[in-house]
Amino acid sequence: xxxxxxxxxxxxxxxxxxxxxxxxxxxxxxxxxxxxxxxxxxxxxxxxxxxxxxxxxxxxxxxxxxxxxxxxxxxxxxxxxxxxxxxxxxxxxxxxxxxxxxxxxxxxxxxxxxxxxxxxx
Amino acid sequence: xxxxxxxxxxxxxxxxxxxxxxxxxxxxxxxxxxxxxxxxxxxxxxxxxxxxxxxxxxxxxxxxxxxxxxxxxxxxxxxxxxxxxxxxxxxxxxxxxxxxxxxxxxxxxxxxxxxxxxxxxxxxxxxxxxxxxxxxxxxxxxxxxxxxxxxxxxxxxxxxxxxxxxxxxxxxxxxxxxxxxxxxxxxxxxxxxxxxxxxxxxxxxxxxxxxxxxxxxxxxxxxxxxxxxxxxxxxxxxxxxxxxxxxxxxxxxxxxxxxxxxxxxxxxxxxxxxxxxxxxxxxxxxxxxxxxxxxxxxxxxxxxxxxxxxxxxxxxxxxxxxxxxxxxxxxxxxxxxxxxxxxxxxxxxxxxxxxxxxxxxxxxxxxxxxxxxxxxxxxxxxxxxxxxxxxxxxxxxxxxxxxxxxxxxxx
Numbered sequence: 183x184x185x186x187x188x189x190x191x192x193x194x195x196x197x198x199x200x201x202x203x204x205x206x207x208x209x210x211x212x213x214x215x216x217x218x219x220x221x222x223x224x225x226x227x228x229x230x231x232x233x234x235x236x237x238x239x240x241x242x243x244x245x246x247x248x249x250x251x252x253x254x255x256x257x258x259x260x261x262x263x264x265x266x267x268x269x270x271x272x273x274x275x276x277x278x279x280x281x282x283x284x285x286x287x288x289x290x291x292x293x294x295x296x297x298x299x300x301x302x303x
Numbered sequence: 304x305x306x307x308x309x310x311x312x313x314x315x316x317x318x319x320x321x322x323x324x325x326x327x328x329x330x331x332x333x334x335x336x337x338x339x340x341x342x343x344x345x346x347x348x349x350x351x352x353x354x355x356x357x358x359x360x361x362x363x364x365x366x367x368x369x370x371x372x373x374x375x376x377x378x379x380x381x382x383x384x385x386x387x388x389x390x391x392x393x394x395x396x397x398x399x400x401x402x403x404x405x406x407x408x409x410x411x412x413x414x415x416x417x418x419x420x421x422x423x424x425x426x427x428x429x430x431x432x433x434x435x436x437x438x439x440x441x442x443x444x445x446x447x448x449x450x451x452x453x454x455x456x457x458x459x460x461x462x463x464x465x466x467x468x469x470x471x472x473x474x475x476x477x478x479x480x481x482x483x484x485x486x487x488x489x490x491x492x493x494x495x496x497x498x499x500x501x502x503x504x505x506x507x508x509x510x511x512x513x514x515x516x517x518x519x520x521x522x523x524x525x526x527x528x529x530x531x532x533x534x535x536x537x538x539x540x541x542x543x544x545x546x547x548x549x550x551x552x553x554x555x556x557x558x559x560x561x562x563x564x565x566x567x568x569x570x571x572x573x574x575x576x577x578x579x580x581x582x583x584x585x586x587x588x589x590x591x592x593x594x595x596x597x598x599x600x601x602x603x604x605x606x607x608x609x610x611x612x613x614x615x616x617x618x619x620x621x622x623x624x625x626x627x628x629x630x631x632x633x634x635x636x637x638x639x640x641x642x643x644x645x646x647x648x649x650x651x652x653x654x655x656x657x658x659x660x661x662x663x664x665x666x667x668x669x670x671x672x673x674x675x676x677x678x679x680x681x682x683x684x685x686x687x688x689x690x691x692x693x694x695x696x697x698x699x700x701x702x703x704x705x706x707x708x709x710x711x712x713x714x
Binding site for chain 1: 525527528571572573574575577594595596597598615616617618621622625646650657659699700
């Protein structure tokens with residue numbers, strides 16, 4: 183039930199690097215952090231799930247909520263998700279067509295074309 | 304003289320899952336006592352009496368109600384004079400109780416003011432003492448009894464709250480997990496539900512309704528999040544589904560309507576739900592599966608357990624006008640079962656790093672030699688027991704399962 187959150191800036195994006203498990207117990211902290219970022223005026227938020235071991239439906243809800251908030255303020259949320267294990271969750275829930283999902287932070291911040299949302303099926 | 308008080312025995316924790324009812328312990332060491340008294344001589348006297356009795360108390364004095372309100376944090380017992388410069392009578396006690404919910408209160412009244420003491424006890428004080436008629440031993444004992452009585456009251460209140468919570472959960476559980484509406488004997492339905500690790504009700508729900516002699520509709524769903532709100536929303540979605548299904552609404556229109564119910568009833572835009580529905584034509588054995596962000600059912604037949612190849616549709620509550628086309632599967636042969644479940648079943652650990660049981664592990668369990676020998680009616684409980692074994696403890700999330708099987712022929 184550990185969750186680590188670290189932010190850094192890459193060009194005009196803010197990258198939120200998450201480590202550990204996003205579940206019903208840790209999701210509130212993630213929600214808080216994302217709301218802070220949106221509140222601070224961040225527009226291009228990249229959530230890096232590269233070091234996430236586990237993501238449940240409450241965690242997905244938090245990501246969906248952040249996506250909506252950012253869209254409402256003309257921003258965008260994109261995800262970095264190199265692992266098939268998590269990609270599968272996005273596919274089953276159909277959320278792979280909501281989020282822009284990239285293989286790497288570099289792809290996400292350079293607007294690279296390596297969008298993987300629907301390629302892993 | 305002292306108003307004697309019978310100290311109630313402290314209620315113990317309830318049997319069963321009343322986890323939040325851990326009793327408030329009575330402090331065994333020194334008690335923190337706040338004396339609220341504007342008369343220096345009276346305050347001096349109280350201190351002397353307590354000293355004389357060697358009472359294990361740490362005394363702080365406040366001379367006004369404002370002062371008392373500032374000092375009352377962390378105090379075990381308040382000795383309160385009812386005649387203060389900034390508060391008279393019971394009003395002072397009420398204002399003090401506003402900020403000192405956990406402290407016991409023992410009111411000090413003058414001779415002939417018995418009625419005030421009685422009224423104070425009726426309004427929440429634990430005891431009253433008449434000034435000038437108290438000796439040290441009685442004063443010390445009265446303070447300790449007041450503290451113990453306060454703890455006992457507090458424990459009784461918590462116990463009551465836990466009971467209310469359990470009743471609430473039981474009501475919601477009945478709403479989430481109804482009895483199947485089934486009259487055919489050609490098939491049997493086994494249902495299973497288990498709350499998550501912290502015994503809290505999640506948002507899992509299921510339902511089964513026979514809509515015609517040869518038609519059956521079933522579903523399993525999950526509202527994301529774990530709380531009373533999610534459970535209540537789960538009940539709404541389940542009942543909406545049952546109503547739409549019983550009303551004969553076309554299958555293609557059911558999920559969009561459920562989604563509208565979700566969107567209009569949910570508290571936060573973050574909340575979404577997943578749902579899998581299956582309609583079965585019992586005569587032809589043809590089943591139509593629709594998925595809204597939910598894991599597809601497993602088809603158990605001939606010793607194998609395969610994932611029903613159904614199109615993944617989006618979760619409910621995120622997209623507008625999402626497509627969730629039906630996929631068709633043939634239920635044939637003498638020994639098929641269709642297993643629908645919520646993801647709590649497959650999200651347990653496996654003792655192998657971060658790996659979870661997942662669908663692969665679930666299929667392996669079902670098709671294992673042991674798994675194939677389990678009677679159909681016991682399969683759900685058996686699977687959960689194996690998942691918990693692998694998880695090395697109770698599963699974090701709640702688990703719901705629905706198994707539709709041909710009535711005859713065993714697996």
